[in-house]
Amino acid sequence: MAEKSPDRPDRRQFLAETMRYAALGVFGAIGGITLAKRHRLVKEGLCTEDGPCSGCSQFVKCYRPQVWQIDPYKCTACGNCATHCVLEESAVKCVQVYPICGYCKICFGFFEPNPYEIDEGAENQLCPTGAILREFIEDPYYEYTIDESLCIGCGKCVKGCNTFGNGSFFLQVRHDRCENCNECAIAAACPSDAFVRVPADNPYLLKKAGHS
Amino acid sequence: MIRFRYIVIGLAAVLILGGLVRAAESRFPPPEFENGHEFPQTTTPQTREGVFAYIDSIVLLGTLGLATYLALKKRRRKAILGLTVFSLLYFGFYREGCICPIGAIQNVTMSFFDPLYAVPIVVIIFFLLPLIFTLFFGRTFCSSVCPLGAIQEIVLLKPISVPRWLESGLRLFAYLYLGLAILFAATGSAFLICRYDPFVGFFRLSGNANILVFGACFLIVGMFVGRPYCRFLCPLGVIFRQISRISKKRVTITPDECIKCRLCEESCPYGAIQKPAEQWTKEQYKKSKIRIAFLLILLPVLIFLGGMIGKSVKNTLAQMHPTVRLAERVRMEETGQVEGTTDASDAFRTTGVENVELYEQASNIRQSFGLGGILLGAFLGFIIGMKLILVSVWRERKDYEADRASCFACGRCFEYCPVEHKKRNERKQQ
Numbered sequence: 001m002a003e004k005s006p007d008r009p010d011r012r013q014f015l016a017e018t019m020r021y022a023a024l025g026v027f028g029a030i031g032g033i034t035l036a037k038r039h040r041l042v043k044e045g046l047c048t049e050d051g052p053c054s055g056c057s058q059f060v061k062c063y064r065p066q067v068w069q070i071d072p073y074k075c076t077a078c079g080n081c082a083t084h085c086v087l088e089e090s091a092v093k094c095v096q097v098y099p100i101c102g103y104c105k106i107c108f109g110f111f112e113p114n115p116y117e118i119d120e121g122a123e124n125q126l127c128p129t130g131a132i133l134r135e136f137i138e139d140p141y142y143e144y145t146i147d148e149s150l151c152i153g154c155g156k157c158v159k160g161c162n163t164f165g166n167g168s169f170f171l172q173v174r175h176d177r178c179e180n181c182n183e184c185a186i187a188a189a190c191p192s193d194a195f196v197r198v199p200a201d202n203p204y205l206l207k208k209a210g211h212s
Numbered sequence: 213m214i215r216f217r218y219i220v221i222g223l224a225a226v227l228i229l230g231g232l233v234r235a236a237e238s239r240f241p242p243p244e245f246e247n248g249h250e251f252p253q254t255t256t257p258q259t260r261e262g263v264f265a266y267i268d269s270i271v272l273l274g275t276l277g278l279a280t281y282l283a284l285k286k287r288r289r290k291a292i293l294g295l296t297v298f299s300l301l302y303f304g305f306y307r308e309g310c311i312c313p314i315g316a317i318q319n320v321t322m323s324f325f326d327p328l329y330a331v332p333i334v335v336i337i338f339f340l341l342p343l344i345f346t347l348f349f350g351r352t353f354c355s356s357v358c359p360l361g362a363i364q365e366i367v368l369l370k371p372i373s374v375p376r377w378l379e380s381g382l383r384l385f386a387y388l389y390l391g392l393a394i395l396f397a398a399t400g401s402a403f404l405i406c407r408y409d410p411f412v413g414f415f416r417l418s419g420n421a422n423i424l425v426f427g428a429c430f431l432i433v434g435m436f437v438g439r440p441y442c443r444f445l446c447p448l449g450v451i452f453r454q455i456s457r458i459s460k461k462r463v464t465i466t467p468d469e470c471i472k473c474r475l476c477e478e479s480c481p482y483g484a485i486q487k488p489a490e491q492w493t494k495e496q497y498k499k500s501k502i503r504i505a506f507l508l509i510l511l512p513v514l515i516f517l518g519g520m521i522g523k524s525v526k527n528t529l530a531q532m533h534p535t536v537r538l539a540e541r542v543r544m545e546e547t548g549q550v551e552g553t554t555d556a557s558d559a560f561r562t563t564g565v566e567n568v569e570l571y572e573q574a575s576n577i578r579q580s581f582g583l584g585g586i587l588l589g590a591f592l593g594f595i596i597g598m599k600l601i602l603v604s605v606w607r608e609r610k611d612y613e614a615d616r617a618s619c620f621a622c623g624r625c626f627e628y629c630p631v632e633h634k635k636r637n638e639r640k641q642q
Contacts, residue, residue, distance in 0.1 A: 016458040023347055023455055031340050034323050038330035065265040065332055076562070078555040088418045098251035102240025141243045145252070166239055176257035179308055179416060182315045183403030192559030193534070200265075204256045209242075 065200040068184045072170035072207050074194035077155035077162065081171055084189040085153075091178040092153035092171050092186065094131075094146050099209035100168035103141035109161035109169045110134055110144055126156050148174065167207065175203050265334040268307060272338060272357070275299055276345045279352040283621040284461055287632065292623040295356040296365050304359035309415040311335055313342045313353070314360070314448040315406045317390075318397035325398040346452050350459045354442060354452065355621035361442050363411050365622065369435040371481030374443075379483060380599055382444040387595045390447035391588040392529075399580055401533040405447060438481030439620065453617040463614050463621045466631045470611035476625040477612060484618035485625065489609040496606075503604045511597035515590045522589020523582060530581040539574030542567055 070081075070092065081092035110132050111124045125132075131150035135143045146169075153171060161169040187195030198205065275295065282291045303309065311319075316339035323331045331339075342353040354361050374382075393404045406412075410427035413419025419427075433440045442449050456462070465476050465485065477485050492500070530536045534556075541557050544550045546567060553561075560570065614625065626632050 017460075019458045020347060020460060023458065024344070027340055027343050027347070030320060031336055034320060034331045034336055035333075037323060038333075041328070041330045065334060067259050074559075076555060076559045078559075080555070086413070086416065086419050095254055097254050099242055101242060103243050104240055137249050138245060138247050141245065143249075143252075164239075166242075174257060175259035178259070179310060180259070181310050181406060181412075182312075182319070183406035185407075185420075188402060188407070188534075191554065191556035192562075200259050203259050206254060206256070 066197040067173070067175060067180050067200045067203045068178065068187060068195055069173050069198045069203055069205050070171050071194045071196055071205055072172070074192050075155075075158070075171055076192045076194070077158040077171065078191050079154050079156075080189045080191070081186050082152045082154040084186045086179065086181060086185050087177065089177075090153040090186075091173055091175075093148050093151040093174045093177075094153065094155070094157055094169050095172045095206070096144060096146055097168050097170075097207050097209065098143070100166050100207060101144065102166045102168075103137065103143060104165060105140045105142055107134070107142065107144055107161070108164035109157035111160075113160060113164065126160055128152070128154060128156065132157060144169075170207060172204060172206070264307065265332070268303075268311075269334055269337045269341075271302060272341055275302075275357045276341060276353060279356045279621070280345060280349045283352050283355055283463055283623055284349060287467065287623065287626045289623040289627045292356050292621075293365075296362045299357050300359050300362035300366065303357070304363060304411075304415045309359055309409065309412040310406075311338055312359070313338050314358075314446060315403065315409070317448060317451075318393055318403045318405060321394050321397040322400065326400055342448075343451075343455065346459065347455050348460045350456045350462045350616065350621055351452050351619060352621045354449070355623070358442075359415065360409075360411050360446070361439060361620065363414065363431070364434045364439045364441060367431050367434050368438050368481055371438045372436050373483055374437060376483065379443065380603075383450065384592070384595065384599075386443075386445050386447060386450045387592060389445055390450055391591050393447050395529065395581075395584045395588050396532055399533060399577060399584060410441060438483075442620065443482065443618075456619075457616050459616065462616055463619050463623075465612060465614055465625045466629045467635050468631045471631060472612065473630060474612065475628045475630065479624045479628040480614075481624070482618060482620055482622075484615045484620070486609060486613050486615050488611055489607060492606050500604045500606065504601060507597065507601045507604065511594070511601070514593035514597040516593070518589035518591070518593025518596075519586040520589065522585035522587070522592075524585075526578065526581045526585040529585055530578045533574075533577050533581075535570070536574045536577055539570050542570060 082090050085091055106120075108126075110126060111120075112126050129150045129152055131147045131152075133145045133147055135145065137143050155171050158169045158171055161167055184195055196205075275298070279292070279295055282288065282295060303312070311334070316335050319329075319331045319335045320339050322329050342357070345353055356362065356365075389404070396402045396404050408423070408426070410423065410430045413424045413427050414431075430441050472488070477487070479485075538556050538560055541550075541554060542560060545553060545557055
């Protein structure tokens with residue numbers, strides 16, 4: 001083998017260098033294409049630069065930091081949220097949007113739909129962990145509040161409220177708990193494809209009062 | 213006139229139906245309280261994701277730079293180990309392992325195939341930075357930045373050496389894993405790498421039992437076999453292997469002339485130190501020439517065979533896609549092969565989408581799996597062929613050297629090299 005001269009690289013070095021810059025070009029292309037695509041989606045109005053993505057034709061998968069959320073209108077309250085989260089206590093909890101709630105005396109989110117006897121007895125409670133607080137406001141109205149430290153996100157009350165009531169109870173990913181996994185384990189198990197990515201600075205999809 | 217009547221009837225119907233829908237939304241009108249009670253606000257605890265995303269990128273850049281400096285310039289095992297512990301604590305236990313550059317492969321892939329998916333900037337940074345650093349400085353990301361590598365680095369107790377043929381064979385799993393992960397991400401089926409991340413459960417101190425057991429197995433094996441995940445499964449690892457072969461800088465064992473004391477050879481738990489290669493005899497040259505010629509002919513055959521096998525398993529692969537599973541279930545329910553319904557099929561029926569439409573979607577997805585399966589199989593055939601060719605190639609090597617592809621830049625060998633110690637002493641005396 002010929003002696004290497006310091007200012008004349010050998011063939012192997014030359015090849016490596018060429019391939020290195022080719023690889024750099026490929027990485028640049030990958031970065032460029034993904035960024036360009038992001039830019040295009042923003043331009044087409046599928047993503048907005050700032051503010052909530054309310055103008056989107058669908059709940060956007062935009063380029064801002066994204067987090068998982070449940071579309072309450074797709075959710076079927078199947079119960080997977082309680083069992084499939086990677087956290088031992090699910091990051092999904094029930095929320096109550098008070099202006100939608102009918103403040104019913106007999107709430108089927110709170111009571112079993114087929115009780116032994118229709119009364120307000122505590123044994124008729126639907127929630128397996130007793131996480132719903134029922135508070136008398138004025139006759140005949142009662143306020144129902146979720147104690148999040150007890151809620152396991154099973155969605156039993158959601159099903160009851162959707163079937164018989166106004167649907168003011170629904171499940172949401174709580175972002176003080178959510179780990180924001182790259183692949184959400186509940187999303188993978190969701191039967192109705194209700195998990196969507198939303199921008200991190202506006203991470204809730206609450207039902208609106210008087211939604212039609 | 214008749215037309216006008218129809219319009220009136222139609223309008224009335226719309227109004228009545230609209231009214232019914234509205235009633236269903238609010239069966240019991242929300243009360244107006246007489247005692248002045250006001251509706252409480254629904255709490256919306258905010259995510260910390262937005263801020264952290266940018267802090268993470270800066271920390272990643274900082275640790276990558278530091279890892280490179282420590283491995284290539286400072287050459288101290290203790291400092292590298294310190295950074296490894298920091299990365300484990302920060303990226304692992306504090307940030308809980310998401311997002312990581314390994315998983316980012318899938319996000320980038322998905323952005324190329326899903327017309328509505330754009331990758332967040334942070335994910336692009338997490339994907340590209342380690343690649344660029346590896347391209348110029350070797351696998352310093354693996355050494356002390358990756359939390360998955362870090363946790364294995366720390367549990368390593370008494371490494372046993374893995375024979376080269378076994379290591380090379382087991383590495384096929386990593387190529388298979390990479391191929392499958394890209395295929396499933398491209399078809400929008402699943403993020404395989406995230407789903408079977410063995411250590412994320414430990415970082416979160418919570419997770420389902422299967423994954424925790426899987427991770428525990430890796431850690432137990434990892435006490436005796438250095439970094440089993442990195443060497444035999446990590447999909448990013450096999451990409452890094454290839455690009456670190458052409459890196460500008462690399463980890464060198466000795467800072468000066470190798471004195472061939474062989475002390476470093478035993479120090480590497482990852483089998484990454486190569487002995488000086490002896491000159492081949494004429495016989496060996498001739499044999500290997502014939503073998504390479506044969507293997508070059510075999511290569512296209514392997515690619516073709518791989519493609520055929522990939523094509524034949526497309527329906528099994530397609531099962532990974534939720535739409536395909538749903539379509540099969542709905543068809544079975546429709547034809548009466550199964551009794552009852554599932555949550556998914558119930559939810560599908562409430563959407564009002566026709567069954568036929570679902571079947572068509574599923575068959576499109578199966579088709580893309582057909583092409584994907586062929587490409588995946590061909591890719592694996594190519595990898596096997598190239599592996600066979602590479603073992604038959606002779607490369608000149610005069611000293612003990614760290615294999616560019618396998619070296620994790622952990623820095624253990626520095627501490628064993630007597631030349632290194634001599635240099636350090638000289639530096640101290642100055």
